[in-house]
Amino acid sequence: MDFVITLNRAAATPLHRQLYEELRQAILNGRLLPQQRLPSTRSLATSLAVSRTTVTQGYDQLLSEGYLETVVGSGTFVCARLPDDLLPTAPVLSSPAIADSSPPLSAYGLGLADIELPGATEPTAAxxxxxxxxxxxRFPIKLWRKLLSRHCRAELDWLDYATDPLDDRRLREAIARYLAKARAIQCTAEQVMITNGTQQSLDLITRLFINVGEAIALEEPSYLGARRTFLANGARLVPIPVDTAGLAVDQLTVHASAPIKLVYVTPSHQFPTGAILSLPRRLELLAWAQQARALIIEDDYDSEYRYGSQPIPALQGLDRNHTVLYIGTFSKVLFPSLRMGYLVLPDRLVSTFARAKWLSDRQLPLLEQAVLADFIDEGHLExxxxxxxxxxxxxxxxxxxxxxxxxxxxxxxxxxxxxxxxxxxxxxxxxxxxxxxxxxxxxxxxxxxxxxxxxxxxxxxxxxxxxxxxxxxxxxxxxxxxxxxxxxxxxxx
Ligand SMILES: Cc1ncc(COP(=O)(O)O)c(C=O)c1O
The missing domain is CATH 3.90.1150.10 (Aspartate Aminotransferase, domain 1)
Known part of the structure; x- marks a missing residue:
């Protein structure tokens, strides 16, 4: 196959990722045709002067996304029917038309080219x-509808702008009470900020603490949504291994020479391995954060669903030094499109976060917040x-x-x-x-x-x-x- 692929060895994007992107674009814009045979990994590696692993990784990603297929004994081919045929409106991020007619993107904008949009990576099988x-x-939709109409019928305040940048006061109080009971979180409603889910909490935290090149430690493996947010904001990532007791906290000290500002953890059910961060490790992590003057991002994902074992108190509840930014979401316990989550902040950071949130999206819909506050207060959530x-x-x-x-x-x-x-x-x-x-x-x-x-x-x-x-x-x-x-x-x- 006579086919030009350009890899930029100086770029931050890994070579296998560049190869993946080049081939994917070539398939999408027709330079590579359906059922066309690709070179073997060995010959492409030789012609590009890269390792065979680089080529294999690029091919594997395209295979898993349905752009390529292997025929045993014959080689690797462009699929006859492409995943994007099924998604005619899926945006192609680096379409030449857009690139030609627009001014250059910012570093942030350019960094997003690597991010798959929903639908691109998820399987679609029966x-x-x-x-x-x-x-x-299983969601009690009739009850939700009843609560919605209760608030729709009442005063029209929910049509207006919010007056509090941290969002609905009654909801924040309900969340603070729920968290104290269910997760031993120590906070008042003043420390609770309503967000558009975990993703917004992570984005705000990263933008408020990370300058380009500054370090965030995270679990290896870790949640992609978090990692992408950190990278898009220019963070340097410090992966820390995970074992059966969760994050190997002692590995954090190995990086003492380059200060780590934030460490992102999923202690209740490490994502994706499922390890539960042990109590000794929790205490060790809190001690490390205080000594390193770092903040812990506690994504308490999946804490609601625990089978058999006794709950371990959240890091936030064990923390005596206000080093924890605690994140929760209603995406899984209620439904993802609700786009409602919360961030529990140390007192000293509340006003900064409130300003960032106000600039970012003003507020969340007041009607859904009022409904959710009722849903919690009336015991339906529990x-x-x-x-x-x-x-x-x-x-x-x-x-x-x-x-x-x-x-x-x-x-x-x-x-x-x-x-x-x-x-x-x-x-x-x-x-x-x-x-x-x-x-x-x-x-x-x-x-x-x-x-x-x-x-x-x-x-x-x-x-x-x-x-x-x-x-x-x-x-x-x-x-x-x-x-x-x-x-x-x-x-x-
Ligand atoms: C580790 C982790 N945190 C949080 C979320 C939920 O994110 P959001 O609240 O933005 O829907 C997910 C979703 O899969 C996740 O895997």
């Missing part, structure tokens, strides 16, 4: 183990969480049982004690891309954990969300997957 989705059919905990526990047990029955020794299950997903290590000679492809061929969708790793990319790790699936779908999906992978003849111990 039985979809995608993560991060709650059981929406009741819903209790019911959903039982529901998800059952789904989790079904998934664990199905995986164990179908894969036996050939699977290791991680992080099943909390949350609405678990991580699985498949001991298989197949590549991740091949496993995903075989799963897709039997209409099963799941996600590789590799994108969540910054440094090492261990093969065979997959995330299985079960929040939105029925017992039957879970069982059927795992049987299909096992059949597609032929565990008895193909998988190794």
């Amino acid at each position: 039985i979809n183990f995608r993560y991060g989705r709650p059981a929406l059919d 009741r819903h969480i209790r019911q959903m905990r039982l529901h998800y526990d059952q789904r989790r047990q079904t998934l664990v049982r199905a995986l164990t029955q179908q894969f036996g020794q050939q699977v290791t299950i991680l992080g099943e004690n909390a949350g609405i997903h678990l991580m699985v290590r498949l001991h298989s000679p197949l590549s991740d891309a091949e496993i995903l492809q075989r799963a897709a061929a039997v209409n099963v969708g799941m996600m590789s954990a590799q994108p969540h790793y910054l440094l090492t990319k261990p093969p065979g790790e997959f995330i299985f969300g079960y929040g939105e699936l029925s017992d039957r779908q879970i069982q059927d999906g795992i049987i299909r997957l096992a059949t597609a992978l032929h565990p008895k003849s193909r998988l190794e111990n």
Whole structure:
């Protein structure tokens, strides 16, 4: 194949990512045609003077997203039907027309080219183990509608601008009470700021503390939504390994020469491995933060869904030195499109955050905030969480049982004690891309954990969300997957 690919070795974007982007653009703009054969990884690596791993990583990403396919014994080909054909309106970030007619983007704007928009990376199979989705059919929609109409009928204040930049006072009070009870958080309503979900909390924190090149430590592997926000804002990332007790806090001190300003953790259910940060590690982390004059971003994701084990108090509740910025969201306990979360701040930072929030989006819709305040105050939130905990526990047990029955020794299950997903290590000679492809061929969708790793990319790790699936779908999906992978003849111990 005679095909020019330009890689910029001086750029911050890794070479495999540049290769991925070049090939993807070539496929989208027709320079590479459907069913066209690509060079072997070895020959492309030689012609580009890069390692074969670089090319394999680029190809694997395109395989997992459905742009390429492998035909055993023949090679790698552009797929006959591309994922973007199904998404005719999906924006192409670096379209030449836009680039030609616009002034150059800022460093922030340019940094966004790497970010996949929703839909680009998620599987679309009939039985979809995608993560991060709650059981929406269990949401008490009639009750929500009743509360909505109650407020719609009353005064018209909710049509106006908010008067408080931290947002609805009654909701903040309800959240402060709920957090004190459920998570041992120590705060008053003055310290609670309502945000448009975790993503906005992370964005505000990063913009308020990080200048280009300053360091944020984060778990390896970690939540992509956080990592992308940090990178887009120019942070230098310091990945810290995670083991069965969560973040290896002692590794933070190794980086003492280059000060770390923020450390991002998911202590309740480490994302995606599911490790729960042990109490000694929590205390060690708090002591480190005080001594290093750093702040801890505690993303208490999945804390509501814990199975069997006793809750460990949130870092914020254990903190005596006001070093924790505590983040929560209603995306999973209620529904993601509500776009409502909260940030619990040390007193001294409240007014700065209020100003940043006011500049960023003014406020959140007042009607939904009033409804949510009622929902919490009248006990519906806690009741819903209790019911959903039982529901998800059952789904989790079904998934664990199905995986164990179908894969036996050939699977290791991680992080099943909390949350609405678990991580699985498949001991298989197949590549991740091949496993995903075989799963897709039997209409099963799941996600590789590799994108969540910054440094090492261990093969065979997959995330299985079960929040939105029925017992039957879970069982059927795992049987299909096992059949597609032929565990008895193909998988190794
Ligand atoms: C670790 C983590 N935190 C937070 C969220 C939720 O983010 P948001 O509140 O922006 O919907 C997710 C979603 O999957 C997540 O994985």
